[in-house]
Amino acid sequence: MKIGTVTGSVWATRKADCLHGQTFLVVNTLTGTVVAADHVGAGEGDKVLLVTGTAATKFSMEAPVDAAIVAILDKDN
Amino acid sequence: MKIGTVTGSVWATRKADCLHGQTFLVVNTLTGTVVAADHVGAGEGDKVLLVTGTAATKFSMEAPVDAAIVAILDKDN
Amino acid sequence: MKIGTVTGSVWATRKADCLHGQTFLVVNTLTGTVVAADHVGAGEGDKVLLVTGTAATKFSMEAPVDAAIVAILDKDN
Amino acid sequence: MKIGTVTGSVWATRKADCLHGQTFLVVNTLTGTVVAADHVGAGEGDKVLLVTGTAATKFSMEAPVDAAIVAILDKDN
C-alpha cells in the first residue's frame, strides 16, 4: 500500500452504472496523484492508506475501480 | 484511477476476435499515453476517469483489455 | 493498452511447458521494451496494440504470459 | 519480488473491517517506500522479501492488501 493525503474529490454525472454510490477522492502520494474509491469516510487533509490493483476491485464490490482508500492513518504516525 | 484527456482513437482491422465491438480511444494522462476501451461514450477533448489492470478487463466483458474509460468528469471538476 | 512497434523475436529452447506453441515478439514502446506473446500474426515493423497483466494471461490460454499483442494498427493511424 | 528493509510501522484506528488483525510495516526498497502486511514476524531493520499485487492479496486472506512481506532474508545474503 502507499501513504497519501486526500486533496479533494471528483464528480462525474456520466459514468459506468456499477460506479453509482461510490465516492471518489483525489489522493496525492509521493509518486503521483490517484483517484481512489473511499469506503472508510476519509476527508480532505486526511493521511490515508491506499491500495491499488485487483485488491481495490474486490474491496469495492467488484466495481471497475483500481484504487481504494482502506484506512485513515492515526495523526501520530 | 487516473484522470486523462481523450485525444483521439485508434483503428485496427486485424485484431483479436474478442475485441470486436469495442471502441478504443487514446487518452493522455500526466504519466503518459494509454489506449483505453470506452463504454461510456467519451469523445475527443473529454476529461475522463481511467481504470487500468484487471478491473478494466472485468468492465470490458472479459476482453483482453488493460485500460478502460469508466466515467466522464463533469466540466467543473 | 500501449502502442508499440515489433522489432524482432526471441527464441528459447528451455522454457515452461505451457509456453510451447506461443510466439514471442520484442515490442518497443515509448516507455521501454517488452517481450509479448503474439496471437494475431504480427511481424517486424508492425505497429501493434499491446495488453499487459492478467488480461494477457487470459488471452494466452492461461499461459504464464504478462504481455500480449492483441491488434495490428491500421497503417493510417 | 523486491528486497527491502523494514523501517517502522503504521497505525490506523479507522480502517476497513477486513484489515483488523493485520500488521502493517513500512518497507524501503530501491524504488520507493511501501506499506506491507506482515505475516512472518518481521521487525525494524530486517531485510525482507516483498511481494506486491494480487499475490499479496491471496497471502493476506483476501484482505484488500497489495503488498506483503513473505520472507526475512538471512543475514549473509
Next chain:
Amino acid sequence: MKIGTVTGSVWATRKADCLHGQTFLVVNTLTGTVVAADHVGAGEGDKVLLVTGTAATKFSMEAPVDAAIVAILDKDN
C-alpha cells in the same frame, strides 16, 4: 515479459510456508533488480524471460510470488 540476466540467489530461513521448495534468483533487467521464482533451472549468467504479476503466481502453484523465470533464452538471441 522482460529480458534479464541472473546474477545470484537469495536465501531465507524464515519465510511463508507456501514458499518452501521454491528457488529464488536475483535477476537484473534494464529497469531494475527483481527476485524471481525459478522453475526452469536457470543459473548465474543465464539470459532469461521474466514474467511478473498474477501470471507468476499461477505459474508458481499459487504461491505468493509476483515474478517468475519462465524461459532461458538461447545464446544466439
